[in-house]
Amino acid sequence: MKILSTTQTREADAYTIAHEPILSIDLMERASRTFTSWFVKKFPKSTFEMVSVICGKGNNGGDGLAIARLLEERGYDVAVFILNLTDNETEDFKTNLERVRQLQDLNKVVIKEVSSVEEMPVFGGDEILIDAMLGSGLNRPITGALADILHFLNECENTVVAVDVPTGVFTDMPTVGACIEADYTFAFEFPKLAFLFPENFHYVGDFVCASIGLDQKYIASVDSPYYYITSDIVKRIYKRRDKFAHKGVFGHALLIMGSYGKMGAAILATRACLRAGVGLVTVHVPICGYEVMQTAVPEAMVSLDEDRFIFTKVYDLPKYSTIAIGCGLSTKNRTRNALCYMLKHLNRPTVLDADALNILGQSPDWFEYIPKGSILTPHPKEFERMFGKVYDNFERNELQRRKAQEFGVYIILKGANTCVATPEGVCYFNSTGNPGMGTAGSGDVLTGILAGLLSQEYDPLEACILGVYIHGLAGDIAAEVESEESLTAGDLVNYLGKAFLKLRKL
Numbered sequence: 001m002k003i004l005s006t007t008q009t010r011e012a013d014a015y016t017i018a019h020e021p022i023l024s025i026d027l028m029e030r031a032s033r034t035f036t037s038w039f040v041k042k043f044p045k046s047t048f049e050m051v052s053v054i055c056g057k058g059n060n061g062g063d064g065l066a067i068a069r070l071l072e073e074r075g076y077d078v079a080v081f082i083l084n085l086t087d088n089e090t091e092d093f094k095t096n097l098e099r100v101r102q103l104q105d106l107n108k109v110v111i112k113e114v115s116s117v118e119e120m121p122v123f124g125g126d127e128i129l130i131d132a133m134l135g136s137g138l139n140r141p142i143t144g145a146l147a148d149i150l151h152f153l154n155e156c157e158n159t160v161v162a163v164d165v166p167t168g169v170f171t172d173m174p175t176v177g178a179c180i181e182a183d184y185t186f187a188f189e190f191p192k193l194a195f196l197f198p199e200n201f202h203y204v205g206d207f208v209c210a211s212i213g214l215d216q217k218y219i220a221s222v223d224s225p226y227y228y229i230t231s232d233i234v235k236r237i238y239k240r241r242d243k244f245a246h247k248g249v250f251g252h253a254l255l256i257m258g259s260y261g262k263m264g265a266a267i268l269a270t271r272a273c274l275r276a277g278v279g280l281v282t283v284h285v286p287i288c289g290y291e292v293m294q295t296a297v298p299e300a301m302v303s304l305d306e307d308r309f310i311f312t313k314v315y316d317l318p319k320y321s322t323i324a325i326g327c328g329l330s331t332k333n334r335t336r337n338a339l340c341y342m343l344k345h346l347n348r349p350t351v352l353d354a355d356a357l358n359i360l361g362q363s364p365d366w367f368e369y370i371p372k373g374s375i376l377t378p379h380p381k382e383f384e385r386m387f388g389k390v391y392d393n394f395e396r397n398e399l400q401r402r403k404a405q406e407f408g409v410y411i412i413l414k415g416a417n418t419c420v421a422t423p424e425g426v427c428y429f430n431s432t433g434n435p436g437m438g439t440a441g442s443g444d445v446l447t448g449i450l451a452g453l454l455s456q457e458y459d460p461l462e463a464c465i466l467g468v469y470i471h472g473l474a475g476d477i478a479a480e481v482e483s484e485e486s487l488t489a490g491d492l493v494n495y496l497g498k499a500f501l502k503l504r505k506l
């Protein structure tokens with residue numbers, strides 16, 4: 001799913017109004033109905049006492065008024081609070097206010113105007129609050145009376161659901177100023193870029209998005225470097241196996257991993273590579289890893305280093321279809337030199353993780369040796385070691401895109417909403433995964449999956465998208481059974497099979 005900027009969304013909005021054609025008030029009604037359909041399922045009216053909708057006077061407030069009316073129609077007890085902090089009212093806000101006033105005249109809805117925090121009501125514990133104060137029209141940081149009201153609301157214990165954008169959050173740049181802290185955000189048509197960055201989680205909460213029927217052809221024609229990885233992208237990538245296939249057609253991966261005290265990383269990656277469907281896997285380990293590898297992963301072949309404890313040399317590189325290097329590798333001098341030699345002599349996309357990235361961070365001149373189309377999988381700390389400190393995630397994302405373009409590689413920045421940046425400067429944000437996956441070895445599993453997919457002749461972009469999605473999906477299935485707290489990297493490997501089954505049914 002493409003992610004549009006606020007300006008582009010406004011253009012898509014205007015295009016839809018002109019070409020569908022549809023009146024803007026009817027588009028607002030359609031958006032509000034979409035919100036309401038989700039809301040009634042998520043918060044059945046038996047589960048709390050009342051809905052209070054807090055509205056600004058722009059179109060976000062207009063949505064709020066329409067939602068208040070639609071919820072009343074569905075039998076909810078609704079109160080509307082209109083923030084009287086400006087005289088600027090949009091036309092669609094005014095029309096919807098008229099419509100709600102008719103309900104007020106019938107004693108079906110309560111409407112109250114609020115000009116300062118002192119006039120805010122005391123909400124009951126069972127009330128749910130809908131934030132329709134400001135949406136994508138935010139054009140300056142929130143201060144003054146509105147900031148006081150937001151602070152007051154954030155102090156309340158009530159569940160807050162934001163319409164389109166949590167009030168105060170800038171969608172396309174870092175947020176400054178006061179913000180509502182929503183528990184849920186229902187975004188129209190696309191998630192906003194800011195929702196995907198961890199610093200905004202506090203304001204956005206869990207987000208969902210749904211189409212409000214903006215013109216899809218127009219959206220397809222808009223140039224945006226940002227995508228959200230949804231099941232339909234993944235469905236198009238995933239290849240079912242041919243009935244007559246045998247292990248020879250699923251490739252032979254070489255994983256160069258592990259050092260004394262860090263063999264677990266190699267084991268996890270090797271198991272994940274197998275579970276991702278590789279035909280054959282050879283794992284290259286120092287002598288100390290021989291027995292443990294043979295015992296822990298009997299399906300893998302082992303190539304032994306000359307050194308007892310670390311990686312120093314590997315032969316026969318051309319015979320493997322894919323190579324992945326780095327998990328638990330160490331950054332000792334001889335390992336560094338061996339990595340440099342390998343990079344200079346490899347000519348196909350390679351997966352680089354963990355210590356391979358730390359080594360590159362120490363020797364930035366070596367970046368140019370990385371084969372084009374390779375996949376680098378840093379977590380934020382490794383990213384910082386390679387490319388330096390940044391101020392916020394918008395800046396980090398810019399840097400990630402620039403570096404991917406500069407070196408002609410795919411950079412997968414791991415975290416909530418893991419982001420894949422391509423050599424073309426395009427970003428794909430993952431939609432699967434959960435906080436339980438922030439656990440030792442989780443990244444090793446991803447590296448194994450990526451090597452497994454590359455071996456099966458998914459191209460690097462396909463492997464990145466499918467890889468991060470299935471890794472997160474395995475995590476989501478595992479968390480449902482094991483809990484986020486107890487989830488281990490080994491569980492990710494064990495639930496990979498269930499994740500593939502789910503993928504097949506998408």
Ligand SMILES: NC(=O)C1=CN([C@@H]2O[C@H](COP(=O)(O)OP(=O)(O)OC[C@H]3O[C@@H](n4cnc5c(N)ncnc54)[C@H](O)[C@@H]3O)[C@@H](O)[C@H]2O)[C@H](O)CC1
Nearest residue numbers: 013028031058059060134135136137138139140141142164
């Ligand atoms: N995406 C769509 O296609 C649709 C979106 N809808 C909804 O419309 C809002 C955007 O509405 P808009 O009127 O442009 O903006 P807002 O309601 O967010 O507010 C505008 C209002 O607020 C003033 N303002 C801006 N910053 C501040 C500030 N810091 N403090 C105080 N006031 C501020 C600004 O000057 C304006 O007067 C979108 O989010 C959706 O909810 C449609 O309903 C359906 C189609």
Ligand SMILES: [K+]
Nearest residue numbers: 131134163165
């Ligand atoms: K809002």
